[in-house]
Amino acid sequence: MSTRRKRAATEPTGMERREFIKMSVTASGGLLLGFYVPGAAKLASSGPSANVFVPNAFVRIGTDERVTVIVNHSEMGQGVYTSLPMLLAEELDADWTKVSFESAPVDPKYNHPAFGMQMTGGSSSVWSGLEQFRQAGAAARAMLLAAAAQQWNVDATVCRTESGTVFNGSTRKLTYGQLVGAAAKQTPPSQVQLKDPKTFKLIGKPIKRLDTPEKLNGSAVFGIDVKLPGMVTAVIARPPIFGATMKSFDDSRARSMPGVRKIVAVPAGVAVIADSFWQAKMAREALRVDWDEGSMRAFSTTQMMEEFRGRAKSPGKTVRNDGDAASALANAAKKIEAVYEVPYLSHLMMEPLNCTVDLRPDSCEVWTGSQFQTIDRANAAKVAGLPNEKVQLHTTLLGGGFGRRANPQSDFVVEAVHVAKAAGAPVKVIWTREDDMAGGWYRPAFLHAIEGGVDATGNPVSWSSRLVGQSIMAGTPFEGMMMKGKEYDPASVEGVDDLPYAIPNLRVESHRADINVPVQWLRSVGHSHTAFATECFIDELAGLAGKDPYQFRRELLSKQPRHLGVLDLAAQKARWDKPLPKGVGRGIAVHFAFGSYAANVAEVSVTDGKVRLHRIVCAIDCGQYVNPGIIAAQTEGGAIFGASAALFQELTFENGRLQQTNFHTFPVMRMNECPEIETHIVESTEKSGGVGEPGVPCAAPAIANAIFAVTGRRIRRLPIRLAETEAV
Amino acid sequence: MIGFSVNGKSVDLDVDPSTPLLWVIREQLGLTGTKYGCGMAQCGACTVHIEGDAVRSCVAPVSRATGKAVTTIEGLAPNLSHPLQRAWIEEDVPQCGYCQSGQLMSAAVLLREKPRPTDEDIDQAMTGNICRCGTYPRIRRAIHRAAEMVAKDGAK
Numbered sequence: 001m002s003t004r005r006k007r008a009a010t011e012p013t014g015m016e017r018r019e020f021i022k023m024s025v026t027a028s029g030g031l032l033l034g035f036y037v038p039g040a041a042k043l044a045s046s047g048p049s050a051n052v053f054v055p056n057a058f059v060r061i062g063t064d065e066r067v068t069v070i071v072n073h074s075e076m077g078q079g080v081y082t083s084l085p086m087l088l089a090e091e092l093d094a095d096w097t098k099v100s101f102e103s104a105p106v107d108p109k110y111n112h113p114a115f116g117m118q119m120t121g122g123s124s125s126v127w128s129g130l131e132q133f134r135q136a137g138a139a140a141r142a143m144l145l146a147a148a149a150q151q152w153n154v155d156a157t158v159c160r161t162e163s164g165t166v167f168n169g170s171t172r173k174l175t176y177g178q179l180v181g182a183a184a185k186q187t188p189p190s191q192v193q194l195k196d197p198k199t200f201k202l203i204g205k206p207i208k209r210l211d212t213p214e215k216l217n218g219s220a221v222f223g224i225d226v227k228l229p230g231m232v233t234a235v236i237a238r239p240p241i242f243g244a245t246m247k248s249f250d251d252s253r254a255r256s257m258p259g260v261r262k263i264v265a266v267p268a269g270v271a272v273i274a275d276s277f278w279q280a281k282m283a284r285e286a287l288r289v290d291w292d293e294g295s296m297r298a299f300s301t302t303q304m305m306e307e308f309r310g311r312a313k314s315p316g317k318t319v320r321n322d323g324d325a326a327s328a329l330a331n332a333a334k335k336i337e338a339v340y341e342v343p344y345l346s347h348l349m350m351e352p353l354n355c356t357v358d359l360r361p362d363s364c365e366v367w368t369g370s371q372f373q374t375i376d377r378a379n380a381a382k383v384a385g386l387p388n389e390k391v392q393l394h395t396t397l398l399g400g401g402f403g404r405r406a407n408p409q410s411d412f413v414v415e416a417v418h419v420a421k422a423a424g425a426p427v428k429v430i431w432t433r434e435d436d437m438a439g440g441w442y443r444p445a446f447l448h449a450i451e452g453g454v455d456a457t458g459n460p461v462s463w464s465s466r467l468v469g470q471s472i473m474a475g476t477p478f479e480g481m482m483m484k485g486k487e488y489d490p491a492s493v494e495g496v497d498d499l500p501y502a503i504p505n506l507r508v509e510s511h512r513a514d515i516n517v518p519v520q521w522l523r524s525v526g527h528s529h530t531a532f533a534t535e536c537f538i539d540e541l542a543g544l545a546g547k548d549p550y551q552f553r554r555e556l557l558s559k560q561p562r563h564l565g566v567l568d569l570a571a572q573k574a575r576w577d578k579p580l581p582k583g584v585g586r587g588i589a590v591h592f593a594f595g596s597y598a599a600n601v602a603e604v605s606v607t608d609g610k611v612r613l614h615r616i617v618c619a620i621d622c623g624q625y626v627n628p629g630i631i632a633a634q635t636e637g638g639a640i641f642g643a644s645a646a647l648f649q650e651l652t653f654e655n656g657r658l659q660q661t662n663f664h665t666f667p668v669m670r671m672n673e674c675p676e677i678e679t680h681i682v683e684s685t686e687k688s689g690g691v692g693e694p695g696v697p698c699a700a701p702a703i704a705n706a707i708f709a710v711t712g713r714r715i716r717r718l719p720i721r722l723a724e725t726e727a728v
Numbered sequence: 729m730i731g732f733s734v735n736g737k738s739v740d741l742d743v744d745p746s747t748p749l750l751w752v753i754r755e756q757l758g759l760t761g762t763k764y765g766c767g768m769a770q771c772g773a774c775t776v777h778i779e780g781d782a783v784r785s786c787v788a789p790v791s792r793a794t795g796k797a798v799t800t801i802e803g804l805a806p807n808l809s810h811p812l813q814r815a816w817i818e819e820d821v822p823q824c825g826y827c828q829s830g831q832l833m834s835a836a837v838l839l840r841e842k843p844r845p846t847d848e849d850i851d852q853a854m855t856g857n858i859c860r861c862g863t864y865p866r867i868r869r870a871i872h873r874a875a876e877m878v879a880k881d882g883a884k
Contacts, residue, residue: 217808278751
């Protein structure tokens with residue numbers, strides 16, 4: 001099985017960044033089951049060693065020929081533990097079968113080059129790492145080449161590298177492993193020449209993921225799998241309503257339950273610390289907490305949406321104002337208005353939130369699946385009362401992220417450090433699924449009130465969008481950077497403020513709703529709702545104009561070649577011009593987000609009010625691409641993520657309490673509901689864009705437009721509930 | 729004391745018999761490949777085999793395993809030689825990977841019972857296993873591929 005590459009449990013002595021604590025648990029029957037835990041990390045730069053060459057912070061080469069790439073972004077399924085090593089290995093001319101990965105410790109040298117902190121988000125890992133990882137590989141290669149040339153006493157320019165080996169002519173060769181000692185003595189080059197893309201051997205190829213094998217035999221370590229000697233487990237009774245505070249608690253029954261170590265108030269609620277998760281959970285059920293319910297006790301999303309509808313009647317902050325949308329609408333031959341509504345959504349990662357903390361008097365170690373290493377470490381240090389450098393944060397694999405593990409307040413890390421202070425032992429805080437869903441930091445609910453008109457020939461002459469919803473940037477450390485000089489949150493309006501259609505009179509306004517429900521970025525952020533509203537409304541305008549939705553878009557995108565490229569590609573592959581079987585409808589959508597262009601064509605049928613998704617054809621233009629296999633996976637996964645939200649998902653509140661608790665009330669698309677999906681990637685030499693998120697936004701509008709095609713009913717609210725939709 | 733076997737090794741545990749098998753496997757036996765996802769048999773991340781049947785270990789009390797043979801993902805084929813594991817690699821199935829232990833354990837029962845499963849068989853057997861990353865199309869392809877491998881090799 002040549003494709004199998006494992007992270008090694010043992011690394012060359014002295015250079016271990018991931019020491020493994022081997023533990024044995026003795027069950028009473030005497031069975032010993034060993035397991036491994038990623039332990040104290042040392043920086044990759046902790047010094048040279050005889051059997052390892054460390055040319056820079058991103059790579060380590062051993063005398064055993066192993067090339068270890070240190071990845072500064074979190075692996076949450078999007079493939080960075082493969083695509084970023086590919087970039088480095090390409091320029092290094094490494095033997096790909098010898099390449100493995102390792103997660104970076106928290107250090108400024110691993111900061112995101114564009115965002116100035118260590119983090120993973122915004123579909124930015126590959127484009128931001130493109131130069132960084134290629135440069136690191138090229139620099140390492142130059143040192144190996146120079147070392148070989150020196151040994152042979154020839155000029156480096158007559159030598160070449162291939163597959164982990166330096167060659168001089170056809171007879172002399174030295175492997176990278178053989179050059180480890182000599183290369184370490186070379187001065188790192190101040191400048192390197194990067195390869196001509198025409199010569200790429202790895203970049204642009206569908207290379208299989210490096211992290212697959214460990215995910216197939218139980219050996220992959222996610223945050224929830226971390227185990228430390230003497231570790232206890234905690235669950236927290238959190239307030240049932242946002243903003244509620246604990247008045248008192250009665251643990252008289254809970255504290256005497258088996259395995260319970262301690263029950264203690266923490267800022268997040270009441271922590272129940274026990275020997276095992278189940279014991280902690282059982283004791284929490286026996287705990288009685290008296291809450292001061294606070295100002296959100298009457299909160300209802302039904303009422304909130306009613307208020308949003310009211311606010312949409314008055315002007316908001318101006319986001320964009322081309323021409324004069326109001327007069328153009330007044331003079332339009334035909335006009336239409338529509339209100340689109342989307343609910344709060346939960347990220348719902350398969351791995352519920354968790355965090356493990358080993359707090360000592362002068363140090364603190366944290367293990368968690370973080371997307372926000374710099375912020376999480378700083379927030380942990382603050383609670384621990386330690387300087388940042390005394391806190392080590394180990395990034396485990398993330399069992400899904402979707403933005404939730406990039407919390408500006410580090411909520412799941414901070415509370416775990418508080419629990420660790422009380423626990424007096426290493427502690428893992430586990431959120432149940434219900435805790436995770438009720439824990440907030442949702443995609444905000446939004447309302448888009450849109451009106452538009454076409455002239456006598458069917459050309460759109462006016463479009464006005466008015467949005468109402470919560471800001472996700474307000475109150476975060478990013479507020480200043482993101483909202484500088486703006487009266488609105490760009491993350492609320494992204495995707496509508498840059499509407500690509502040639503409409504001469506365009507107005508976009510934004511109302512900020514301030515509601516004490518914590519909200520945050522969820523995969524594709526603002527685009528998750530703006531694409532739904534704009535791509536459904538453009539279909540409504542096409543209907544008003546009596547034109548085919550695909551051709552209508554084409555006409556309005558004649559000056560947008562990359563939009564047009566994906567739109568045409570999706571339409572052609574879906575055979576837009578060919579009739580479908582009776583009862584099947586087709587819908588199309590196109591959207592730009594995170595530096596990439598995407599289009600979907602969805603095919604659906606509707607039986608007894610139930611939507612059946614048959615096929616989604618996806619096209620993506622992400623510029624110059626790195627791994628088409630991973631891009632296809634992200635694009636199809638993105639479509640499923642978007643379709644799940646469109647068809648099934650909604651968080652609602654009544655009396656301040658979340659009405660959904662688990663997968664049965666907040667469903668995720670399942671195998672039997674999953675359509676055929678195909679992805680087509682545009683060949684491009686443009687600047688690389690993102691891939692993790694751009695696949696999400698088009699699914700909902702493409703499905704909604706397909707439902708219109710087959711039923712004649714416009715979908716203006718998500719999730720799609722056909723029984724409630726009006727016939728248009 | 730509750731006695732059963734896990735991946736061919738026998739264990740005797742002093743544990744509350746109502747504790748879900750999942751947490752015994754993960755915390756007491758240290759086999760963390762079996763995942764917690766929902767705690768109410770909704771997502772399938774905790775799927776293990778008891779005497780060859782796919783069981784949601786998050787709702788199965790450990791007492792249900794008494795005297796029986798439990799297989800977890802760690803026991804499927806640690807060296808990744810199972811046709812499903814090989815097919816999963818060929819199709820590059822996992823994204824975050826968290827649900828994949830459960831997916832494989834469900835698929836293993838399907839493949840044993842239906843060596844050439846249809847798409848409908850796959851729907852039926854795999855619908856209890858949620859994947860939030862959306863790897864379903866690849867899982868489907870990988871199950872078909874594994875079935876072809878088995879048919880070709882004539883043996884597992």
